[in-house]
Amino acid sequence: xxxxxxxRQDTARGxxxxxxxxxxxxxxIVRRGWPVGESLGSESALQQRFCVSRSVLREAxxxxxxxxxxxxxxxxxGGLLICEPDAGPATRAVVIYLDYLGTTIDDLxxxxxxxxxxxxxxxxxxxxxxxxxxxxxxxxxxxxWKPGLPAPRDEFHVALAQQSKNPVLQLFIDVLMRLTRxxxxxxxxxxxxxxxxxxxxxxxxxxDIVAAVTAGDSARAKTLSERHVEAVTAWLHEHQAxxxxxxxxxxxxxxxxxxxxxxxxxxxxxxAEVLAAAIGDDIAANGWQVGSVFGTEAxxxxxxxxxxxVLREAxxxxxxxxxAHMRRGPGGGLIVTKxxxxxxxxxxxxxxxxxxxxxxxxxxxRDAIEVDNVxxxxxxxxxxxxxxxxxxxxxxxxxxxGNDARAADDPRQAxxxxxxxxxxxxxxxxxxxxxxxxxxxxxxxxxxxxxxxxAPPTPGDxxxxxxxxxxxxxxxxxxxxxxxxxxxxxxxxxxxxxxx
Numbered sequence: 192x193x194x195x196x197x198x199r200q201d202t203a204r205g206x207x208x209x210x211x212x213x214x215x216x217x218x219x220i221v222r223r224g225w226p227v228g229e230s231l232g233s234e235s236a237l238q239q240r241f242c243v244s245r246s247v248l249r250e251a252x253x254x255x256x257x258x259x260x261x262x263x264x265x266x267x268x269g270g271l272l273i274c275e276p277d278a279g280p281a282t283r284a285v286v287i288y289l290d291y292l293g294t295t296i297d298d299l300x301x302x303x304x305x306x307x308x309x310x311x312x313x314x315x316x317x318x319x320x321x322x323x324x325x326x327x328x329x330x331x332x333x334x335x336w337k338p339g340l341p342a343p344r345d346e347f348h349v350a351l352a353q354q355s356k357n358p359v360l361q362l363f364i365d366v367l368m369r370l371t372r373x374x375x376x377x378x379x380x381x382x383x384x385x386x387x388x389x390x391x392x393x394x395x396x397x398x399d400i401v402a403a404v405t406a407g408d409s410a411r412a413k414t415l416s417e418r419h420v421e422a423v424t425a426w427l428h429e430h431q432a433x434x435x436x437x438x439x440x441x442x443x444x445x446x447x448x449x450x451x452x453x454x455x456x457x458x459x460x461x462x463a464e465v466l467a468a469a470i471g472d473d474i475a476a477n478g479w480q481v482g483s484v485f486g487t488e489a490x491x492x493x494x495x496x497x498x499x500x501v502l503r504e505a506x507x508x509x510x511x512x513x514x515a516h517m518r519r520g521p522g523g524g525l526i527v528t529k530x531x532x533x534x535x536x537x538x539x540x541x542x543x544x545x546x547x548x549x550x551x552x553x554x555x556x557r558d559a560i561e562v563d564n565v566x567x568x569x570x571x572x573x574x575x576x577x578x579x580x581x582x583x584x585x586x587x588x589x590x591x592x593g594n595d596a597r598a599a600d601d602p603r604q605a606x607x608x609x610x611x612x613x614x615x616x617x618x619x620x621x622x623x624x625x626x627x628x629x630x631x632x633x634x635x636x637x638x639x640x641x642x643x644x645x646a647p648p649t650p651g652d653x654x655x656x657x658x659x660x661x662x663x664x665x666x667x668x669x670x671x672x673x674x675x676x677x678x679x680x681x682x683x684x685x686x687x688x689x690x691x
Contacts, residue, residue, distance in 0.1 A: 209250035210511070212241050214537075216255050220273055221544050221638075230270035231261060237271060250507065257464065257508050258541055278362055280464070281539040284512050285627070286369050287471045288535045291479050292623045299370050300424040302624040304417060305563045306363055307348060309555065311400060311416035313355035315409035322354040326401045333394050345372070347397045351416075354404065358546035359556045359635075362539065363628050370624075374427060389426060396422065463504035466497055470505065471514050474527055484524040485515060491525060512538075532627060540634040548635070557632045558683055560625050561613065565663065565679045567620035569672045577619050584615045585664050605653040609686070612660050656686055 216231065223229070232240065238248050252271060255261050259276040263269070314322070329350045345368065352364040396419040403412035474485060486494060491502055506525065509515045513531040518524060571577045610633060617626040648656075659682040666675035 207250075208243065209247050210254060212243055212247065212251035213254035213258075215241065216251065216271070217258065217260050217541055220260055221541075223273075225273065225545050227273055227275045229273050231273065233270045234263065253504060253507055254511060257511070258538060260541065260545075276542050276545050278365060278542055281362065281535075281542045282366050282369060283468050283471075284535045284538050285366050286373075287468075287475065287512070287514060288530045288532060289366075289370060289624060289627070290373070290475045291530045294370065294623055296374055296424075296427055298622050298624050299367060299374065300420060300427070301622055302628070303348075303364075303367050303371070303420045303423075305559055305625065306360060306367070306556070307352075307420055308413040308416040309559050310348075310352040310355040310357070310360045310364060311404060311412040312409040313357055313360070313555070314351055315404045315407050315412040317356040318354055318404050318407070323401075323405050326350055326354065326404065330394070330398055330401060333390075333397065336390060351400070351404070357552045357555065358543060358548045359552050359632070362543060362546075363556070367624070371423075392422065462497065462501050463508065466495055466501060466505040467508040467514075469495065470509060470525075471512075474514060479527065481527050481529050483527050484522075485527055487524040488517070532630065536627070536631050536634050539631050540638060543631075543635055544638065553632055553635060554683075554687070557629065558680065560617070560629050560632075561679055561683060562676050564616045564620040564622075564625065564629075565667065565675045566672055567622070568616055569667050569670060569675055571619065571621065572667055572670060580615065580619055581664060581667065584612060585661065605648060605656065608660075609656055656682070659685065 216237075219231065231237065234245070234248065238245060241248065241251075243251075252261075252263050255271070256263070257280055259274060259280060261271050261273050263271050326347075329347050333347070348368050349361070349365055352361045355361065396415070400412055400415045400419065403415055470485070470491075477485075485491075488499070488502065492499060495502070497505075503517075506515070506517050509525075510517070512534045513528050515525045515527050518526050568577065568581070572581065614626075614630065614633070617629045620626070659678065663675060663678045663682060666678055
């Protein structure tokens with residue numbers, strides 16, 4: 192059993208039965224190799240297979256459809272059909288969760304500095320003729336913008352990440368750009384001249400990066416990408432509002448933004464997706480008042496102008512992501528809740544399983560995040576809370592190397608300590624985005640572990656990993672940034688079997 196399975200045992204007991212059935216369906220799809228278009232069986236066959244009622248199965252199917260993993264087709268030759276997912280539900284869920292955490296502009300841009308230069312360097316190594324044409328097409332679209340026209344949608348960074356051929360980077364950078372657009376909406380550009388100058392600088396930077404990528408110069412592409420993100424950081428700091436507040440929108444009424452009529456002709460499942468996203472955005476815009484009543488069912492039906500069936504389906508999605516839950520009876524309504532990370536982690540991990548990232552895809556992103564985490568912790572080591580947590584991270588190692596050798600003899604417990612060490616460093620680094628991204632990668636490694644026949648670590652492996660942890664902590668405690676980075680790299684290389 193992998194560490195992520197162990198850590199989720201307690202929470203799994205409290206899950207709804209439908210959620211468990213949905214996870215079993217999704218795991219089966221992954222085991223089958225994700226054959227798009229294949230049927231998993233009729234509704235009655237699935238009821239018998241999972242030993243559940245029709246209502247439980249239908250709720251499970253709604254969750255599977257929300258993940259866009261499969262969809263139910265009625266009638267002859269119908270059944271639950273495996274489909275090709277997209278990143279929409281995954282990225283929306285993560286953006287809402289990170290918005291709840293109050294992710295700062297510094298967190299966002301720091302994460303971009305870690306991941307975008309890596310994407311640029313990989314793009315230079317993997318670019319082909321079609322990729323060159325795509326990037327140059329994005330540049331041409333940027334050059335067509337003139338003052339007075341709507342601000343162009345920034346597609347460059349997502350397009351560049353696609354050329355890295357690393358699906359993990361592509362998805363993470365998509366999330367980062369969605370968050371960046373939220374901040375850009377809260378900035379003011381000043382005069383028209385200033386806006387033109389900013390657009391010109393952006394186009395020059397993008398053009399230089401594309402030239403380096405096209406030439407296959409990964410080092411230059413990485414350097415130019417770092418400089419560009421740093422310039423964006425400086426611009427956003429200069430032009431953001433004095434304090435970041437959750438914007439209610441110009442068309443707000445009674446604290447809620449005016450919602451345009453949703454497309455009533457859309458399929459019910461798709462309309463529920465749109466409605467759930469709109470409600471999530473409104474909850475965030477209202478300051479995420481946990482425990483408050485967002486509205487009764489009748490009020491929500493009038494506010495969003497949808498059918499009761501669509502609203503209730505949207506509420507199920509909100510409940511799945513712990514954004515809100517419906518409480519019946521007097522004083523009830525849609526209650527704002529504290530979002531949980533695991534639903535977002537599961538959604539993204541499932542989508543990435545479809546994309547089938549290679550071991551190297553996972554390792555390159557993990558290594559970039561981990562090395563950056565160590566560097567941040569070195570800078571923060573003197574803070575009292577950080578120092579106390581570093582001391583706590585080292586305590587299990589004292590047991591392992593003392594008279595009690597049980598940790599070395601128990602690979603399961605050792606795996607938990609390995610997970611605890613890396614996630615602990617991520618928490619101490621203080622960037623909620625990179626912390627979440629690392630947890631997603633850990634989840635993917637865990638799913639690979641549980642589906643493979645890999646041998647567990649030996650007692651010798653356990654001792655070596657514990658020793659590496661201690662040496663990394665020693666370098667951090669001494670404030671030796673370069674040595675700490677060196678040791679974490681060596682440890683990640685040596686402990687690859689634990690992760691892969």
